[in-house]
Amino acid sequence: MLYEKIISAFIESKDMESLKAVLGDAELMEILHAFHDLTPEEQVIVFRLLPKDDALSIFEELDTDEQQNLLRSFTDEKTIEFVNELAPDDRVKLLEEMPAVVAKKLINSLSPEERKVTNVLLGYAPETAGRIMTTEYISLKRDMTVERALEKVRRQAKEKETIYTLYVTDNSKKLEGVLSLKDLLMADGGAKIEAIMTEKAIKASTDTDQEEVARLLQELDLLALPVVDKEDRLVGIVTIDDAVDILEEEVTEDIFDQAGLADITKKETSRSEVLVSGSLWAIWKVRLPFLLITLIAGFLAGMVIEGFEEVLEATAFVAFFIPLIMDMGGNVGTQSSTVFARGVVLGHIQVKHFFKHFFKEIGVGFSIGTLVGIMAGTIAAIWQGLPMLGLAVGLALVVTMTLAALLGFLVPFVLIKFNVDQAAGSAPIITSIKDIAGLLIYFVFVSIFLGNLL
Amino acid sequence: MLYEKIISAFIESKDMESLKAVLGDAELMEILHAFHDLTPEEQVIVFRLLPKDDALSIFEELDTDEQQNLLRSFTDEKTIEFVNELAPDDRVKLLEEMPAVVAKKLINSLSPEERKVTNVLLGYAPETAGRIMTTEYISLKRDMTVERALEKVRRQAKEKETIYTLYVTDNSKKLEGVLSLKDLLMADGGAKIEAIMTEKAIKASTDTDQEEVARLLQELDLLALPVVDKEDRLVGIVTIDDAVDILEEEVTEDIFDQAGLADITKKETSRSEVLVSGSLWAIWKVRLPFLLITLIAGFLAGMVIEGFEEVLEATAFVAFFIPLIMDMGGNVGTQSSTVFARGVVLGHIQVKHFFKHFFKEIGVGFSIGTLVGIMAGTIAAIWQGLPMLGLAVGLALVVTMTLAALLGFLVPFVLIKFNVDQAAGSAPIITSIKDIAGLLIYFVFVSIFLGNLL
Numbered sequence: 001m002l003y004e005k006i007i008s009a010f011i012e013s014k015d016m017e018s019l020k021a022v023l024g025d026a027e028l029m030e031i032l033h034a035f036h037d038l039t040p041e042e043q044v045i046v047f048r049l050l051p052k053d054d055a056l057s058i059f060e061e062l063d064t065d066e067q068q069n070l071l072r073s074f075t076d077e078k079t080i081e082f083v084n085e086l087a088p089d090d091r092v093k094l095l096e097e098m099p100a101v102v103a104k105k106l107i108n109s110l111s112p113e114e115r116k117v118t119n120v121l122l123g124y125a126p127e128t129a130g131r132i133m134t135t136e137y138i139s140l141k142r143d144m145t146v147e148r149a150l151e152k153v154r155r156q157a158k159e160k161e162t163i164y165t166l167y168v169t170d171n172s173k174k175l176e177g178v179l180s181l182k183d184l185l186m187a188d189g190g191a192k193i194e195a196i197m198t199e200k201a202i203k204a205s206t207d208t209d210q211e212e213v214a215r216l217l218q219e220l221d222l223l224a225l226p227v228v229d230k231e232d233r234l235v236g237i238v239t240i241d242d243a244v245d246i247l248e249e250e251v252t253e254d255i256f257d258q259a260g261l262a263d264i265t266k267k268e269t270s271r272s273e274v275l276v277s278g279s280l281w282a283i284w285k286v287r288l289p290f291l292l293i294t295l296i297a298g299f300l301a302g303m304v305i306e307g308f309e310e311v312l313e314a315t316a317f318v319a320f321f322i323p324l325i326m327d328m329g330g331n332v333g334t335q336s337s338t339v340f341a342r343g344v345v346l347g348h349i350q351v352k353h354f355f356k357h358f359f360k361e362i363g364v365g366f367s368i369g370t371l372v373g374i375m376a377g378t379i380a381a382i383w384q385g386l387p388m389l390g391l392a393v394g395l396a397l398v399v400t401m402t403l404a405a406l407l408g409f410l411v412p413f414v415l416i417k418f419n420v421d422q423a424a425g426s427a428p429i430i431t432s433i434k435d436i437a438g439l440l441i442y443f444v445f446v447s448i449f450l451g452n453l454l
Numbered sequence: 455m456l457y458e459k460i461i462s463a464f465i466e467s468k469d470m471e472s473l474k475a476v477l478g479d480a481e482l483m484e485i486l487h488a489f490h491d492l493t494p495e496e497q498v499i500v501f502r503l504l505p506k507d508d509a510l511s512i513f514e515e516l517d518t519d520e521q522q523n524l525l526r527s528f529t530d531e532k533t534i535e536f537v538n539e540l541a542p543d544d545r546v547k548l549l550e551e552m553p554a555v556v557a558k559k560l561i562n563s564l565s566p567e568e569r570k571v572t573n574v575l576l577g578y579a580p581e582t583a584g585r586i587m588t589t590e591y592i593s594l595k596r597d598m599t600v601e602r603a604l605e606k607v608r609r610q611a612k613e614k615e616t617i618y619t620l621y622v623t624d625n626s627k628k629l630e631g632v633l634s635l636k637d638l639l640m641a642d643g644g645a646k647i648e649a650i651m652t653e654k655a656i657k658a659s660t661d662t663d664q665e666e667v668a669r670l671l672q673e674l675d676l677l678a679l680p681v682v683d684k685e686d687r688l689v690g691i692v693t694i695d696d697a698v699d700i701l702e703e704e705v706t707e708d709i710f711d712q713a714g715l716a717d718i719t720k721k722e723t724s725r726s727e728v729l730v731s732g733s734l735w736a737i738w739k740v741r742l743p744f745l746l747i748t749l750i751a752g753f754l755a756g757m758v759i760e761g762f763e764e765v766l767e768a769t770a771f772v773a774f775f776i777p778l779i780m781d782m783g784g785n786v787g788t789q790s791s792t793v794f795a796r797g798v799v800l801g802h803i804q805v806k807h808f809f810k811h812f813f814k815e816i817g818v819g820f821s822i823g824t825l826v827g828i829m830a831g832t833i834a835a836i837w838q839g840l841p842m843l844g845l846a847v848g849l850a851l852v853v854t855m856t857l858a859a860l861l862g863f864l865v866p867f868v869l870i871k872f873n874v875d876q877a878a879g880s881a882p883i884i885t886s887i888k889d890i891a892g893l894l895i896y897f898v899f900v901s902i903f904l905g906n907l908l
Binding site: 322 | 481482483486490491515517604607608611612617618635636639640654656670671672673674675677694695697698699701702705706709710712713714715724726727729730731734737738741742744745746748749751752753755756757759760763766767770771773774775776777778780781782784785786788789792793796797800801802803804811817818821822825826829830833837885889893
């Protein structure tokens with residue numbers, strides 16, 4: 001990508017004509033990529049030279065701080081005009097990220113119609129269908145002819161987010177059916193809408209979780225999903241482009257939870273943004289909580305070893321195998337909880353069939369543990385010339401790895417049952433239990449099999 | 455969901471009329487959910503009673519083994535008819551999963567036209583745009599009028615996967631432009647296509663990586679992306695519904711790699727399917743490789759401890775802090791590599807600005823390490839009544855945690871530079887280095903500060 005260099009050069013030489021020409025020739029995608037690498041001042045200049053539609057498209061893809069920087073450069077009048085033109089769902093996202101005073105001022109300066117839409121969206125709980133839906137859809141009546149419906153689509157196309165899925169409502173806005181523009185185009189001009197619509201429309205409520213909405217769109221290969229209120233009235237639609245972003249967001253949340261990165265964000269900025277660009281203090285707040293839990297678990301594991309201090313004093317070589325016991329248990333636990341979590345997300349594991357999967361997983365843990373136990377036990381016995389030590393190491397691995405597999409499935413399952421977000425809690429709990437239990441098991445076996453050396 | 459019970463009951467009582475009525479009333483989604491819970495025999499019966507379109511929709515959402523089971527129940531003739539009607543990209547997926555002999559037989563029995571399409575798709579490398587594209591798009595000519603183009607869309611709508619994005623090609627099939635059905639509907643009937651099309655079409659090549667294609671569709675909020683060959687001729691399109699599935703697949707691959715689950719699948723079945731429903735032997739092949747690497751690392755860590763055997767014999771309490779050193783380093787390393795991996799995927803970290811992020815991460819590791827080191831060192835000093843032990847534990851944590859943060863960023867970066875799939879290799883490498891280095895650092899500090907006790 002050379003664009004950011006070319007742009008910077010033209011700005012430095014104040015050659016706005018050439019800059020405008022370059023921007024006119026470039027693809028939106030190239031400008032967007034270059035844009036991130038410009039200084040805030042350069043961004044403002046480039047932004048002002050872009051055609052309005054391109055400016056809107058680029059604005060919607062920027063990070064929060066880049067958006068705020070650009071907005072600050074506008075006159076009040078320009079800001080109002082600009083915010084008025086954003087799609088309602090993008091506007092809500094932007095307003096949520098602004099200081100409350102500024103947001104309120106902006107909302108009040110919107111056109112009455114746009115203000116109403118924005119306020120409605122802001123009234124729904126975060127991460128629900130109500131919050132992410134757009135109110136820009138086309139609705140038809142069941143007794144319209146195909147010809148009249150097509151006319152309406154043509155007339156309204158410009159201001160609607162999608163025209164490819166059309167919704168049929170009655171006079172009280174109750175959703176009666178859905179049809180695609182494809183159905184409409186292929187139908188006879190004189191036919192009635194009710195003859196070609198699908199009555200059993202798949203729909204979400206305003207309070208449906210956004211992830212569930214996104215999964216529905218994905219599983220059913222839909223372009224848009226209608227959202228209805230408690231009275232079954234159509235109030236908006238969620239489109240596939242938003243669903244893709246939501247799925248990415250949800251996966252990222254799970255991955256961060258799993259890596260012990262606490263969710264302290266107030267949804268203003270994503271955790272990834274905080275972790276990469278946040279202040280040291282903000283990063284600490286995300287990374288420390290899980291580390292402190294591990295710190296406590298580490299000391300508890302140390303106390304287990306203390307309980308066997310005399311074993312250690314008599315046979316220091318017993319300590320050589322502490323890393324092995326901890327690492328092998330840890331990896332099997334991580335594997336098992338990942339298999340469980342992804343299995344549930346991808347539908348390969350159904351929670352109601354939990355125990356079938358659970359016993360299989362214990363079998364897997366036991367069989368792998370036995371194989372690894374035999375290998376490690378043999379190596380340990382030869383290394384230290386003590387067959388009984390090999391036996392202790394091997395058996396400890398079998399039990400610890402079976403236990404870790406069991407915990408990897410059981411802990412997230414129990415957390416789901418208690419309605420705790422499963423991904424957030426399982427990693428620290430599994431780590432703590434398997435460390436403490438693993439060392440306890442190992443030292444008990446050592447005490448049994450090497451008792452004669454004490 | 456009661457559907458699977460109702461279905462099972464009607465099948466048992468052989469009441470096919472009622473079963474048919476229930477299936478007719480149910481939503482596709484409900485049937486699909488119930489379907490997974492039926493026995494293979496029940497699935498076959500239900501499948502035969504479904505209207506053909508519903509059957510096709512459901513078939514495309516099933517797992518491989520469910521698909522194979524259904525196909526086996528068909529007569530040869532029915533199989534051929536059915537496979538003929540699947541969308542080309544779904545058909546290719548199915549054929550890849552079949553035994554080669556059966557696949558070949560099926561391909562030869564396809565209609566000449568469908569056979570050609572299938573063979574073309576099968577010729578591209580797996581995980582490229584060529585392999586996932588569909589050849590069912592509508593192409594227009596630049597000198598067509600809007601009216602004639604709309605007629606063509608109407609005529610071809612039924613057999614095309616999408617009609618909402620239209621492609622303009624010249625006589626040698628070179629891609630000249632793109633337009634949306636929305637543009638077409640809003641334009642004047644007499645206008646020429648060249649007047650309303652966008653010439654700068656964003657496109658992929660047949661050998662573009664499928665993840666890149668999916669990211670383009672996501673970032674630009676497109677419904678479809680054209681795919682061209684080396685001569686810039688249009689050969690297919692990738693639609694958004696496939697992009698969503700690809701993004702999910704790629705994320706799953708990364709998560710599995712990160713959890714130490716090796717990719718041994720021959721793309722016949724997903725890793726998650728193997729791990730949940732595979733044979734014990736298949737599961738072993740996925741889970742063992744990383745465990746064996748850890749086993750070796752565990753023994754190497756043990757050898758480090760052996761190197762300080764006399765320290766341990768003199769001061770057994772030194773072993774109490776081994777779990778702490780290992781766990782804290784491990785967690786910081788996991789956090790850092792996750793921040794790096796997600797940061798790159800989400801665009802918050804750009805690889806070309808690596809060193810800026812790298813030094814920030816080292817700062818984060820050092821500051822967190824210092825905080826945790828002071829806490830843990832103080833506790834250790836009080837617990838064992840030995841200030842010098844506290845100093846050794848604290849300093850070891852500072853160095854180990856800084857090192858772990860450094861490795862968490864550096865290892866995946868180096869693997870990217872050497873073109874190794876970064877997610878697959880980093881976890882075992884980071885774990886091994888930080889364990890071995892962490893224990894070495896700890897024991898060196900112990901030797902320095904507690905030398906008088908030896």
